[in-house]
Each structure stands twice: as C-alpha cells, then as structure tokens.
Amino acid sequence: MSSILEISNLSLSFGGVKALQGVSFRVPENTVTTVIGPNGAGKTSLFNCISGFYKPQQGTISYQGKALTGVKPPVRASMGLARTFQNIALFRGMTVLDNIKLGAHVHMKSGLLGSLAYFGAARREEMAVREEVERHIIDFLEIDHIRRQPVANLSYGLQKRVELARALAMRPKVLLLDEPVAGMNREEKEDMARFILDIREEWGVTVLMVEHDMGMVMDISDHIAVLNFGQVIAEGLPADVQNNQQVIEAYLGTSDMDSLRKKLNPEREVA
Amino acid sequence: MRIGDAKQSYEADESIWKSSTQKVWFAVLLLVLAVFPFMADAYLLYLGCMVGIAVISTTGLNILTGFTGLISLGQAGFMGVGGYTVAWLSANSALPFPVTLLLAGLLAAAVGILVGLPSLRVKGLYLAIATLAASVFLHFIFAEWESVTGGMGGLSLEPAHLFGLSFQSDFEMYFIIVPLAVLMVFGATNIFRTRTGRAFIAIRDRDISAEILGINLLRYKLMSFALSSFYAGVAGGLFAYFYRVVTPESFPLSMSIFYLAAVIVGGMGNLLGGILGAAFMTLIPEALKLLTAALTPFYPNAPIFMSPMLEIIFGVLIVGFLIFEPHGLAEIWHRIRRFFSLWPFKN
Numbered sequence: 110m111s112s113i114l115e116i117s118n119l120s121l122s123f124g125g126v127k128a129l130q131g132v133s134f135r136v137p138e139n140t141v142t143t144v145i146g147p148n149g150a151g152k153t154s155l156f157n158c159i160s161g162f163y164k165p166q167q168g169t170i171s172y173q174g175k176a177l178t179g180v181k182p183p184v185r186a187s188m189g190l191a192r193t194f195q196n197i198a199l200f201r202g203m204t205v206l207d208n209i210k211l212g213a214h215v216h217m218k219s220g221l222l223g224s225l226a227y228f229g230a231a232r233r234e235e236m237a238v239r240e241e242v243e244r245h246i247i248d249f250l251e252i253d254h255i256r257r258q259p260v261a262n263l264s265y266g267l268q269k270r271v272e273l274a275r276a277l278a279m280r281p282k283v284l285l286l287d288e289p290v291a292g293m294n295r296e297e298k299e300d301m302a303r304f305i306l307d308i309r310e311e312w313g314v315t316v317l318m319v320e321h322d323m324g325m326v327m328d329i330s331d332h333i334a335v336l337n338f339g340q341v342i343a344e345g346l347p348a349d350v351q352n353n354q355q356v357i358e359a360y361l362g363t364s365d366m367d368s369l370r371k372k373l374n375p376e377r378e379v380a
Numbered sequence: 381m382r383i384g385d386a387k388q389s390y391e392a393d394e395s396i397w398k399s400s401t402q403k404v405w406f407a408v409l410l411l412v413l414a415v416f417p418f419m420a421d422a423y424l425l426y427l428g429c430m431v432g433i434a435v436i437s438t439t440g441l442n443i444l445t446g447f448t449g450l451i452s453l454g455q456a457g458f459m460g461v462g463g464y465t466v467a468w469l470s471a472n473s474a475l476p477f478p479v480t481l482l483l484a485g486l487l488a489a490a491v492g493i494l495v496g497l498p499s500l501r502v503k504g505l506y507l508a509i510a511t512l513a514a515s516v517f518l519h520f521i522f523a524e525w526e527s528v529t530g531g532m533g534g535l536s537l538e539p540a541h542l543f544g545l546s547f548q549s550d551f552e553m554y555f556i557i558v559p560l561a562v563l564m565v566f567g568a569t570n571i572f573r574t575r576t577g578r579a580f581i582a583i584r585d586r587d588i589s590a591e592i593l594g595i596n597l598l599r600y601k602l603m604s605f606a607l608s609s610f611y612a613g614v615a616g617g618l619f620a621y622f623y624r625v626v627t628p629e630s631f632p633l634s635m636s637i638f639y640l641a642a643v644i645v646g647g648m649g650n651l652l653g654g655i656l657g658a659a660f661m662t663l664i665p666e667a668l669k670l671l672t673a674a675l676t677p678f679y680p681n682a683p684i685f686m687s688p689m690l691e692i693i694f695g696v697l698i699v700g701f702l703i704f705e706p707h708g709l710a711e712i713w714h715r716i717r718r719f720f721s722l723w724p725f726k727n
Contacts, residue, residue, distance in 0.1 A: 160592055186594030198589035200582050202649065210575075211582055215594030217575045221603055224577065227570035235574055239390045279593065 113138040113315050114159070114283055119168035121154055127339050128154040129165065134334040134344050136283070141309055141316045143326050145350075146336035147359070152319040153195055155336070156285055159317075160192050161185045172283070187215040189282035193272045193289065195319075201261040205271050206239075208260055209246060212278025213238045246274045250304060266297040273304065277312075284308065286318035290325060298322065302329050327351065335359075396569060413562070417554045425550045427666060432557035433618050434658035438642045439568050439651060440611025445640065446648035447572065448604040449584030450499050454492075454511035455639045457518035458609040460631035461488040462616030467535040467626045468528060477540035477547070477556065481617045488613025489606040491518070496605030500598045515636060522628040534627030537620055553622050560618070564611060568651055571607070580604050584649070645701050647708025656709035668693055 112135035121129040129151045136142045144152050157163040159170055161182035170177045177185065191212070199208050217238060223231030247253050250270055255263060260271060269289060276284055289305065290298040302325050308314050320326050326333065326347070333350045335343040337359045343350050350356055387393040397403045417425055441455050462484035469480045495514040499507055522529050529535065540547040540556060547553055571577040579600045582590040591597055620626045638661060646657020668690045675682040705711055 162588070182591045183594040183596050186592060192592060194589065198586055198592075200585035200589075202585050203578070203581055207578055207581075211578050211590075211593055211595075214575060214579060219575055221571075221576055221607065224571045224574040225567040227573060231574060235394065236390055239394060243390065275593070 111138050112136055113173060114317065115171045116155070116159075117169055117171075119155070119158060119165050119170065121151075121158060121163055121165045121339075129158070130339040131168070132336070132339065132341050133168075134341050136315060136317050137332055138315055139309060139313055140331035141305060141318070141329050142332040142334070143330040144317070144319050144334050144336055145321070145323075145326055150336040151339040152336055153287060154339075156192065156287055156319065159285060160190060183215070186279060189280065190285065191276040191279040191281035191283070192285035193269070193276050193287055195287040195291070197265075197268045197272055199260045199268060199272055199275070202259070204257055204259055205252060205263070205274075206242070206247075206256045208271055209242050209274045209278050210238055212275040213242065213280075216280060242278055246277050249307070250274050250277075251300075266293045269293065269297075269301070270304075273301075277308070281314055283315045283317060286316060286320075288319055288321065290320065290322055298325060305329060394573065396573070410562070413558055417551050422550065425554060427663065429550055429554055429557050429622055431659050431662050432554070432561040433615050433622065434639075434642065434662045435561045435655050436564050436618070437612050437615035438639055438646070438654045438658035439565055440608040440615065441639045442643050442646075442649070442651065442654035443568060443571070443580070443611070444604050444608035446643050446650065446654065447577065447584060448580040448601065449503075450496075450601060450604065451504065451508040451640075452495075452511040452605075452608070453508050453633070453636045453640065454495055454515045454518075455608075455612050456631040456633060456635035457495075457515035458488045458492055458612035459616030459619060459635070460518055460522055460626075460628075461491050461609075462613030463620035463626040463630060464522060464529055464535070464616075465613070466617035466620045467537050470537040470620075471535060476542040477621065478542065480540075481560075481614050484617035485610040485613040488616065489610040492605040492609025492612075493602050495609075496602050499601045499605065512633075512636075515633060519628055519631070519633070522631070529628075532628060534625055534630070536625045539624065540621040547621070550622075553618075557618050557622070560614070564614065565651060565655065568611075572651070576600075576603065581649070641698055645698055645708055647710030650708065650710040652713060653708045653710030656713065660709060664697060665690060665694055 114136035116135070117133045119129050119132040120127070132151070132155060144155065146152055154163060158165050159177075161177070161180060172185075172188065172190065180188075200211065203211075217234055219231035219234050223229070227235075243253075247256055250273065252267065252270055252274060255267060255271075260268060263271065273286070273289065276286075286305070290301045293301065305316055305318070306329055309316055330347050333343075333345065333347055334341055335350060335353075335356050342359055343353045343356045345353075397406070416428060420428065437455060437459060440458075441452065444450050444452050462481075465484040465487045466477075466480045469475055469483060473480075475483075495511055498510045502510055523532055525531075540553070547556055572581070579590065579595045582593065582595055583597060583600055583604075587597060616631065619630070623630070639658075642657035642661040643654055644657070645660055646655065647653025668686075672682055672686040672690070675686070679685070701708070
C-alpha cells in the first residue's frame, strides 16, 4: 500500500518546550490511521503541523509525494487536506447549511461582482453546491432535520457531525479528525464510527485521526501510530500496538514507576 | 395565514422570498416608497432622502463591521472621498450622475483597500484606532489640498443630471436616492447568499478555521473594506448632490460614530437591522425636536429646557437599546413576526 502522507523526522518546539521530536510515520492510502498517545503527547501539534498552522523547525511532511514545506493553510485546503478540530470550530452565527457550504469555498469561483448580482454563473454555482451538499453530505450524515438551524443551538454530538460535514464538503483526499467522538454518548460514538468507515470505503478518503476512545480506535483503525512525549514509540496494526510492551507502559500505565521514570527525560515538558 | 412552506426545488429554497406573502408585502413597500414623495411635505421629503443616504452608508458599514467583524471609524472619511469625487467631477466634467457616483464609489473603495491593509495584523479596538487615524488623515487632505478640494470653503456642485434632466429639488433627488438604496441593499442581500458573504461571516466568527477552509484572509478582509467603502462613497456622492456643497465639516468624525451606532442599534450582522438603525438614528433626533415643538404651547420654556436634553435623551435611548435589546431593532422585528406568524390561532 502506498502512503498518501509521509511524516519524516518532524521536530517542533515552542521555546524550551519540545512538542515533537523526530516524529516519523506514514499514513497508507485509503486507510483509517489513528494517532494515539496520552494527553500532551503532541498529537494536536502534529495535526497543526500537517494543516500548516505550526511551522516545524525540522523534518518534512510529504503529501502525495510532494513536500508541503512552505505551503500556506488555504492552499493545503485546496490540495485536499481537510480537518476538524478538537474544540469544535464551527461558525456559530451561521446555519448548518451555510457552515457546510463554506467547506466548498475553495472549489467555487464566483467573485465579488457575481455575488452582488447573484446572476448567471454565480447563481448556477451556488445551486450546484447546494445540490451536492444536499445529496452527498447532508443525506449521508443524516442531518437534514437541522439544516436551517443556527449551529449554536445544536447539541455537542450534532455539532461534531456538522463539522465533519463541512470537512467533507471540501472534497478531501485526506481527512484529519481531531478527537471525533470525544464527549459523545455510546450511540453517537457508534454513529460516528460508522460514518468514518463509510467515508473511507465509499468516498475513498484516507482518514487520519486522533482519538482517546480505545475501543473505537482498535475497532476501526487499519493502522496506528503511538505518540508519547513528542516521539513515536510504536507503529503498526491495532493488534501489534495493543501487545507492544512499551505502549502498554507508556500509554495505558505501568505498575513499575521506576522503570517508567528512567525512560523519560525528566527535563522534558510538552505543550 | 401561511401554514407551511414546502419547497419543490433548491432554487426556490435559496430564494430571498420564502413565500408569496413576502413578495406581496415587499411590493406594497415599494409602492409606498414610490407614492411617498407625492404625499409628503417638504420636511418629510427631506427626511426621506436623509434616511435613504443613511441606509446606504449603514449597510456598507454593516458589511464591514457587522458581517466581517472589522470595526471601522473611517466611514465618514470614505463618504468624504465619495462626496469630493462627485463635487470635483461636477466642476471639471459634464459626466452624468450614474457615472460620477460609480467613480465616487470606486475611488472610495480604493482608499478603503489602503486603509484596510493593516486589518490582517490588527483587530478590534486597534483596528478602530487605525481607521480613526485614516479618517483624521482624510479630513486633513479635504481641508488642506486647496487646489482640488477648495480648502475649508469646500466646493459647490451643479445639480445631478442625466440625459438633459436635472435633479435639483428634494423631490427629484428622492427618485435617485431611494431606488439606489433599494438596489444596494439588494446587492448586499445577494452577497450574503453566496460564497463571498459566507467567507466574510466566517472571518468574523472564527478566522483561524476560515483559513483552514481555504479562505484567504487578507483578500477577503480587503474585499470587505472595498465593498463597504464603495457603499460609503456612493452615499457620500449622494450627500454632495443633495446639499450641493461639500466642505471638510460635511463629513466630521462624529458621522463615523453615528453610522457605527446605527449598525449597533439596528443589529450587527443583520441587513434589516442596518436599515432600521439608519432610520432610527436619523429620525429620533427629529422626533425629539417635534416633541419639543408640541410641548411649547403648554410649557413656554420647553425649547430652552429641551434643547440640551435632546442629546441626553438620544444617548439614553441608545444605551437602553444596548442593555435591553443587544441584538438590536432587527430582533424586535423578528419577535413581532413570530407573534403574527400563527396569529390569531395562538394565545
């Protein structure tokens, strides 16, 4: 399987705080790849490097074989990198429908004058986007009953789903999901897991996610990378990772605190 | 009464008019606007023109401040650019008013883009100060660049003209100002049904995730500045044609604050709010004057007592709005509509 995203030797620090140290792993195409690790392991920093908010001091991220160094966030979006955020980042003043349509922004062309007149090409484009959003996204994610509601009125689980819808409207090749089921109840989690699997299978999108819910991670992931204190400590199939002694100690805990302390550099602090 | 609004096509669902009832009411409104100048006396006609100009400028500022979240104290400056452009063209060319107003808007938009350049780096109050500086700077140019602006004495204008028709009286100006106001509010409504308007709101609500969605922040912030200043420039041009004279004091700083207050009182990020706010801010001082006149027969001292009170009452009204109706006049209107949507089958 070829990799769509390859992260090699990535290092990022904020002053003395080393968030990522020589992180390398690959995301095979058309898989659900999950990054796990304890709080503060650098997972969200890694996502921010991939989407272009943080500039790593070292290392490269290559996407479809091309290095992303120096590429600005909006351009990365148009190349097919979409993401959702850990703390929902929807536009609270807008309706669900408008939020989702915003995802299609980069694929639209109409300019200021077309918008002012709402005529000809600009109008046709709006209609085409509406239809696409309705047919493929709203229907798929089962959010048709809330499409006219302002996002601020929705429950947490629905907001997460709308954020996923917005990311899908970007027609992504790689979808970065930052804790897609955090704070959800069991039923909502199951729905979300089903959507993620469908997105991979039916849309052919590669999913890279960060998640803490081990049950879900082990169930739906094809590939897992484990991050601890800014370093990759294991990578592989769910079953391999589950049985890796280092992972069990570092992530799930160990009774032998001394051996754990020895492994960790006491100076290190992580954002 | 309407009991449902099932739509058969996305086209219908995306339309400005959600039902045929709305279309009818809008037609009634247009009719009233068209008949108004034939019924109104000179004073009401004057007020109608003033409200029309204020609606254009407030809508412009609403695009920038209410929808894009960029506070500007430069609106009077941009109106000044429009006003002086029209005045200068009127003295130095024979161009008809649609052309001069368009050029006024475009020049104001160009100045707006320049003033908006710092907006990528500074936000909120800092941007307000930056635009305030621009406003002071523009005022200085109006006062000092005598060869073009006529210095403190200003410029006087020929009446607006088109195809040999000349628009002199308030009555004639009304037929330029009000249709233009309707047209420009329509344009703004369209903006917020499309990609561009969504990008503006996205920048206001959360600029970081706007960037993640591929929205170029600088481009859209400048676009918002340009559009807002274009509206201001056209409003300023109409202002110049209406009074037929522009001086540096025609566009004082307090005017910028007036428009900002209109946006806030009406409802930020709501086009209807902008219109209501503009009407409120223009008409309330006049209403208070009328009140004074009505009181004079009973209290002969009313003018002496009331004239300093007017400003205070006006201020208290604005503060009251901010406290009791933070979403502005538009919210009151929505409440009225909700009440009547099921009336009389609801208690």
